[in-house]
Amino acid sequence: MEKYYLGVLQNIPGMTTGILEGLLEIFKNGEAVWQATEGELAETKLLTENKTASFLEFRRDNSRCPEKLAESCQKNHIKLVHKDDEAYPILLKEIFQPPHILFYKGQLNNEWPRLAMVGSRKISPYGRAAAERFSCGLASQGITIVSGAAYGIDTESHKGALSVNGITEAVLGCGVNVVYPRSNRKLLEEIAERGAVISEYLPDSEPNKYTFPARNRIIAGMCRGTLVVEAAERSGALITVEHAISSNRDVFAVPAGIFTQGSLGCNRLIQHGAKLVLDISDIISEYSDFIKNKTLSEKNDNMEKKFALSEDEQRIYSLLTPDKPLSIDEIIYNLHGSSPANVAFLLLQMEIRGIIQSNEAHSYVRK
Numbered sequence: 001m002e003k004y005y006l007g008v009l010q011n012i013p014g015m016t017t018g019i020l021e022g023l024l025e026i027f028k029n030g031e032a033v034w035q036a037t038e039g040e041l042a043e044t045k046l047l048t049e050n051k052t053a054s055f056l057e058f059r060r061d062n063s064r065c066p067e068k069l070a071e072s073c074q075k076n077h078i079k080l081v082h083k084d085d086e087a088y089p090i091l092l093k094e095i096f097q098p099p100h101i102l103f104y105k106g107q108l109n110n111e112w113p114r115l116a117m118v119g120s121r122k123i124s125p126y127g128r129a130a131a132e133r134f135s136c137g138l139a140s141q142g143i144t145i146v147s148g149a150a151y152g153i154d155t156e157s158h159k160g161a162l163s164v165n166g167i168t169e170a171v172l173g174c175g176v177n178v179v180y181p182r183s184n185r186k187l188l189e190e191i192a193e194r195g196a197v198i199s200e201y202l203p204d205s206e207p208n209k210y211t212f213p214a215r216n217r218i219i220a221g222m223c224r225g226t227l228v229v230e231a232a233e234r235s236g237a238l239i240t241v242e243h244a245i246s247s248n249r250d251v252f253a254v255p256a257g258i259f260t261q262g263s264l265g266c267n268r269l270i271q272h273g274a275k276l277v278l279d280i281s282d283i284i285s286e287y288s289d290f291i292k293n294k295t296l297s298e299k300n301d302n303m304e305k306k307f308a309l310s311e312d313e314q315r316i317y318s319l320l321t322p323d324k325p326l327s328i329d330e331i332i333y334n335l336h337g338s339s340p341a342n343v344a345f346l347l348l349q350m351e352i353r354g355i356i357q358s359n360e361a362h363s364y365v366r367k
Contacts, residue, residue: 003080004066004073005030007101011202012058014051017097022046034059034066064202072203076177078103089114095221095247099200102218103176106196109167113290114144115283116219116244118237119153119229124262125365127230129322130254131156132163132367134227137280139166143287144195146171146223148215149184153229153237162190169195171219173211175203216240224287225250227277231265238265241274250286252277309355312338313346317366320356325363 009020009030020033026044027033041052058064073080080101081087087108092098117135119127131153135145139161147154149170161168170191172180176199179185188197200218201211213236220226220243228251231237244251251274256263270276277283309317319334320326326334332343347364350356357367 001066001070002030003082003101004070005034006082007080007103007202008064008066008069009033010100010200011064011205013054014047015055017099019046019051020100021097031066069202073103076105076203078105078176078203080104081108086110089222091224091249092218092221095217095243098221099218102198102200103203104196104198105176106169106192106194108169108196108198109144112142112144112167113287114146114169114223115287116146116223116226116240117153117157117229118147118216118219118226118240119157119231120235120237120262121150121152121154122262123152123156124230124260124323125325125359126256126260126323127153127262128156129366131229132160133322134229134254134277134280134283135160135168136164136166138283139168140164141280141284142166143283144169146219148172148212148219149180149188149191149197151181153231155184155187157229158187158191162194165194167195169222170197171215171222172197172199172207173201173215174207175199175201175205177203178206180207212236213239217243220244220249221247223249224290225252225283227252227254227283228266228269228274229254230256230263231269232262233264233268235265238269241269250275252283254278310346312342313350313355316343316346316350317355320364320366322366325359325361325365327361327363331364 009015023033023046027036038056041047080103083093083098083100090110115138135157139145145157145161145168147157147170149172158168158170168191174180176197179188191197216239220240226240226244228237228241241251253266253269253274255267255270255276315335316331319331332340351358354367356364358364
């Protein structure tokens with residue numbers, strides 16, 4: 001039961017990791033801290049009067065007691081890991097005041113290195129293509145992709161890793177049994193099957209404006225580096241970068257045009273020392289000592305077959321870019337001699353195989 005006591009204690013309003021560590025040193029275990037009297041808590045001089053009042057008010061709510069937490073975790077198939085456990089993310093232990101307990105669904109895996117991928121919720125075609133390119137490539141090389149399961153870059157990063165049968169982990173700003181955003185229910189289920197859905201917050205905890213910045217320190221802290229794929233100058237993704245820098249971790253950024261406001265944050269990061277990356281090799285070269293010789297060979301063989309292009313398909317693919325859609329008329333014009341019917345057929349086949357994609361105007365880009 002000790003983990004359940006600690007899980008509840010770390011979620012009491014005003015209870016920092018430092019305060020909890022001090023209380024544990026005095027009372028020896030979480031159960032004793034939980035059962036301490038008002039006088040005993042006051043004697044520690046670790047809690048202000050207001051924080052002591054918050055502690056006692058929280059404890060009076062029987063729905064949030066350790067016993068109820070244990071029932072909820074069992075009902076929702078939620079696991080707990082303590083920071084001294086082998087399964088606890090190794091690098092997360094090194095950050096300032098790491099959470100004592102992580103709640104998670106799935107399986108934590110410390111065997112392969114982790115890389116955070118973050119960026120804008122308002123994703124552009126360029127950002128989507130870049131997120132897919134890096135997440136697919138890195139995951140296929142044995143790097144665990146960590147993100148926050150938010151709209152935009154987070155979602156595309158998780159999807160890219162899953163598409164090559166790689167491992168991905170989502171760190172939430174809510175309880176691990178709370179689906180947020182709602183549209184990502186299926187994605188979170190798939191992440192839990194291939195990796196883990198993680199949170200420091202109690203089950204059933206709803207997100208708020210404070211929990212997202214707090215969870216960003218975990219995303220950065222778990223990983224050897226953070227890759228910013230697409231971010232405006234004031235993007236919330238830059239909070240993760242700040243945590244990465246404070247924890248002495250690597251920062252990578254995908255560049256974009258100087259007139260692209262949605263990526264100005266990335267360009268600024270590069271200007272201030274982040275490593276500019278154009279391909280997965282720019283990141284792999286930094287982590288070659290950590291990457292196991294475990295490529296996902298069977299899946300990669302299938303991917304190679306999927307993306308094998310005929311001569312005509314290669315001509316079409318060469319015309320397209322990830323961010324400048326071409327209409328079917330423009331494609332036919334630039335192919336010089338291909339029949340419209342044949343081009344339409346090839347475009348359909350390439351879209352079905354996931355090589356290209358069309359927009360609402362029926363124009364095409366590389367995927």
